[in-house]
Amino acid sequence: MKISSRFTVAVHVLSLISLNKNVVSTSEWIAESVNTNPVVIRRVMGKLKKAGLLDIRRGLGGATLQRNLADITLLDVYKAVEVVEDGELFQMHENPNPNCPVGANIQDVLELILFRAQDAMEVVLKEITMEELVKVLSKKIG
Amino acid sequence: MKISSRFTVAVHVLSLISLNKNVVSTSEWIAESVNTNPVVIRRVMGKLKKAGLLDIRRGLGGATLQRNLADITLLDVYKAVEVVEDGELFQMHENPNPNCPVGANIQDVLELILFRAQDAMEVVLKEITMEELVKVLSKKIG
DNA sequence: AATGGTTGTAATTATAATGGTTACATCGGA
DNA sequence: TCCGATGTAACCATTATAATTACAACCATT
Structure with missing residues (x-):
């Protein structure tokens, strides 16, 4: 299982908006660069807006950054698009047998370690x- | 999206086998501790066997460790159960527009960074x- | 040999998340 | 008021997971 492309799409969206301040960044325009449906972009942008990263204008259209790029970390974006629900990257197997010593205690032990792994990534x-x-990205574009 | 419980199940399985060397560790017996179906266990054990972590006897039944516990890292288990295919934790959005400067270059830039994040976890x-x-786990069991 | 119990695996099902799409109400400037 | 964009709901196809049934293959023991 992979972490949803919403995350990489969101990074793509923010990059586009920041690099094209002269153009009006509508969902349709962005969708062309990402190569997907405008609705997919609107859904991602909706989450970015909810997280306070974007301002979106309804009538005229287009989005602008609500924060300075330097104040947006990839983790902010990652959390914004809710690609991993409630911060639990690893799925525990639910309801191990409480009558088995191992089943009764394995969860706690694993939780500790797996949180550390998840945290290292974040x-x-x-x-x-x-x-x-x-x-x-700009340097690469030249 | 979460990383499949196959991983935590596999850790559970190995723990059980190592802590109960007197009992014959059949898939049915293990399934009772994990609280799932024996076939689920057999599938996980099949992957552990393929990775050289387990020995499984067909007739008599039961599994034994093929390596010393000290020589099995959690990463070995993680890789063994193929919970993240070909080592790509993050899903890129495929086919960004090559005519857009951002679309044409975002993948390479992201790949670098996301690999670093994935690697930190591993x-x-x-x-x-x-x-x-x-x-x-033993200390917790008492 | 035959047997009994176990593994290996195919097939099926239910569930859930994803990504794409259509449709349309809502909103805001011009 | 009107035009164009956003915000969502609804639906669909695809995919992975986990559970389950069924059964062939296998092997120590009798």
Whole structure:
């Protein structure tokens, strides 16, 4: 199982908006770059808006960044699109046998360790801002 | 989306087998502790066997560890049950528009960063052996 | 050999998430 | 008022998971 593409799509959306401040960033326009349906983009943008990352205009259309790129980490984006519900990356097998010593205790032991693993991943995402990412992207575009 | 419970089930299975060397660890017996169907256990054990972690006897039944617990890391188990195919935790959105500068370059930039995040998680799993886990588990059981 | 119990696996089902799509009400400037 | 964009609901196809039934293959024991 992979982490939903909503996350990478969201990063794509934010990058586009920041690099094209002259163009009106409508869902249709963005969808063309991502190569998907405008509704998919609107759903992702809706979550970014809810998280306070985007401002979206209804009548005129288009979205603008609500925060400075330097103040948006990849973890913010990751959390915004709710790609992993309630922060639990690993699925525990529910209801192990409480009468078995192992079944009764394995969950607690695993939780500790798996949270550490999950956290290590999130730390990396937290250390990278959209500003850095867009800088690398810009350099690549030339 | 969460990472399949196959992983936590596999850890449960290995813990059980190591802590109950006197009992014959059949799929049915293990399934009772995990609280699932024996076939689910057999499928997981099949992958552990394929990865060289388990020995499984067909006639008499039961499984035994093929490696010392100290030589089995959680990453070994994670990889064995193929919970994340071909090592790609994050799903990229496929076929971004190559005519858009952002669409044409975002994939490469993201790949680098997301691999780092994935790797950080796997490093944590690699640092923990089944021996340590079982030790903590044993202490908890008392 | 025949047997009994176990593994290996195919097939089926229910459930859930995803991503795409159509449709349409809602909203806001011009 | 009107036009164009957003916000959602509804629906669908696809995919992965987990559970389950069924049964062939296998092997120590009798």
